[in-house]
Amino acid sequence: MKFELLPNEILLDYFGYFNALDLFYAYDGLNYRLNKLIRTLPLHLNFQYANKSKFDTDFQIEAFLSFFSLNQFTNLRSLSITEINSTHNTKIKLMLPSISKLQTLSIISSDFPFNTINEILFIKILTISYCFLNELYQLLQHMPILKYLNIQCLNDDGYLYGTNRSNNTPCAIHLKEMIIGDLQSTFMNFKIFVKQIPNLQILTISTRKNRDMFDANLWEHLIRISLPHSITFNFNFGYIYDCIDDCIYGCIYGCIYKRYLYKYMFDEFQTNFWQEQYNCFTEYINDKQSIFIYTIPYISNTFELTPNTTRYYNTRINKTNESDDQIVIKKRKQSSNDQQVNEKGYQYINNEYKQMISLLGIQIKTDIKLRKRKRIESDNxxxxxxxxxxxxxxxxxxxxxxxxxxxxxxxxxxxxxxxxxxxxxxxxxxxxxxxxxxxxxxxxxxxxxxxxxxxxxxxxxxxxxxxxxxxxxxxxxxxxxxxxxxxxxx
Structure with missing residues (x-):
């Protein structure tokens, strides 16, 4: 007897032994009868041994949406959307409110219309690839129970947000963890934004070229005032030197000035607040083109190690009296050619230009306490x-x-x-x-x-x-x- 002549009952029993992927791969599209039969079976999905290349074809989203609407999946809990065109962005955006049980949403698309979402979404976990700060304000207003937010890139679009935003009632009071892979915003705009997330407990931020984020005192004030429930702060603040810096400071003296400036900023993360109260320990790395200050462990998944990369850490600075704070920049190992100079309470070791730069003109009291910055050597x-x-x-x-x-x-x-x-x-x-x-x-x-x-x-x-x-x-x-x-x- 030919296979296609078997009665439906036998075929249904036979198909019941198949994994859903194998069943559709083998029998879908052969004829109308088989197409209808395999769609009446309860499907057993096991993707463990599925070969993705068999189904990784062009226009998958178009094909899927031509057969199904997302609001048909009433029990859908998690949805990931990757690089779809504007037409399907709009379709999916209109479908989202009808998926009442959706809790996890991932949108990896640079042109998703976040600013046009006007209905309440009961999402708890949200991951997005790119978003402007004004779009994020609107998103949070329409996701009142959001608990986890991961943004690969957040941009303020160079716009100065008014302080009147900070007077609004916080809209994301349930948000506990936020990760920003690349923060392209001024500190002031970000400070205004965090008024919306007062109960945040875990904050992770990376920046690649944002000098505005290096001020430890501003961060301390923000955490104390706006994020009182914060437990963990992970960051990787980077700045890449450019020709503008050299024009401002001069090529030779600018190099020294920048080095000491960022070392000073690094030391501001070594106080009791960061290390004892907040259990936050940092290192910094610099080379000829850039500097990065980061919490340990290092949070990024990429790293480049060059011959010019130098890694530093600090011993703890005991700031019992903040006004008496003083920083000493001192290498663990000094060569016989090092020249030590002292001015305004700052002590530097400099064997390159034998020059002294008064860092920020800060006046220090005479009661000096030495703190050492130690260069990390090859030590187990x-x-x-x-x-x-x-x-x-x-x-x-x-x-x-x-x-x-x-x-x-x-x-x-x-x-x-x-x-x-x-x-x-x-x-x-x-x-x-x-x-x-x-x-x-x-x-x-x-x-x-x-x-x-x-x-x-x-x-x-x-x-x-x-x-x-x-x-x-x-x-x-x-x-x-x-x-x-x-x-x-x-």
């Missing part, structure tokens, strides 16, 4: 899991010439950058020996050595493969690898 006690959140690392080979104070335990993607010195651009066994002390290679899945023009011998790759059992992709220049293929072990 420093190899705690500070960078456990970093999964994507760019590493310059010049770093792998001596013991390093960094350790990355969860790297998934690694990019190696060759030395800037001619004649030292080959990846060697010595590099790999040191690399194993810097990175746990066990979790490595993607290796990019596409800028490496030479490899010492096959043992280099063999050691990488042995240490990286999860490695699934490697990017390289063919001429750097092909000479090693005569090795039978490879």
């Amino acid at each position: 006690c420093n190899k705690i899991d500070i960078f456990k959140n970093v999964t994507d690392l760019t590493l310059h080979l010049d770093i792998l010439t001596k013991e390093c104070s960094y350790y990355f335990s969860n790297i998934i993607s690694l990019t190696l950058v060759p030395s800037t010195i001619l004649g030292q651009r080959m990846l060697t066994n010595q590099h790999i020996r040191i690399l194993k002390t810097v990175i746990n290679l066990f979790n490595l899945k993607h290796l990019n050595i596409g800028r490496i023009y030479g490899i010492e011998d096959s043992l280099v790759l063999l050691e990488i493969f042995k240490q990286s059992p999860k490695l699934s992709s490697i990017q390289f220049i063919p001429k750097a690898i092909i000479q090693l293929f005569n090795n039978g072990e490879l």
Whole structure:
């Protein structure tokens, strides 16, 4: 008997043994009868062994919305929307209020019309990719029970928000945790905004080029006054120097001034409020182009380690009398050429230009207490899991010439950058020996050595493969690898 001649009862029993994905992949579209039968069965969904490539086709959203409307899914709890066009944005926006049980919403789309949401949504967990501050105000007004908010990028659009906003009744009183991946706003605008979230307990913020966020005293005041229930504050404040800075300060003296300015700002995060009351510990990293002050553990999942990267931490500053605070910038190790100068209560170690810069003109009382800023050296006690959140690392080979104070335990993607010195651009066994002390290679899945023009011998790759059992992709220049293929072990 032919398969299609079997009665419906037998076919339904037969189809009941299938996982829903396999059932539709095998029988959907063959004929009208089978199409109708497989749509009457209770579906058993198991995506554990599904091959995504079988269903990863173009225009999936268009196809889905042509058959279904979201408001048909009355028990839907979670919805993720990724990069859809404006037409479907509008359709989905109109459907959202009818999904009464929806609790988790993720919208990864740069042009979703947040500012046109005018109905109440009972969302508890919201993730969005990009949002303007004025749109966020409106969103929070229409999501009264929101508890968790994750925004990849929040922009104030250069607009100065009036203080009259802060007089409004808070609209997000249930929000407990907020994460902002890239805050592109002035501190004043953000200060006005947080009046809407008075019960926030966990705040995580990253900035890439925002000097406005470095003032520890402003943050302390904001937390004390506007976020009294805050328990955890994680941040990574970055600033990238540009030509404007050099025009303001001058190329040579500006370099020194910027360095001391940001070191001073770093020390303001070392007071009793941050370290004892708030249990918030920080480090900072600077190089020729940028500076980052961050809480530990480091919150970002990306990191670039260059030969010019220098990492610092501070011993605790005991501010028993805030007016007597004084900062000493002092390297743990000084060379015989270092010159020590003192002015207005500030003590600096400077062996570059033998010049003194009066930092911000702050007057300090004569009762001086020394506090040391310590540069982190290659010391095993420093190899705690500070960078456990970093999964994507760019590493310059010049770093792998001596013991390093960094350790990355969860790297998934690694990019190696060759030395800037001619004649030292080959990846060697010595590099790999040191690399194993810097990175746990066990979790490595993607290796990019596409800028490496030479490899010492096959043992280099063999050691990488042995240490990286999860490695699934490697990017390289063919001429750097092909000479090693005569090795039978490879």
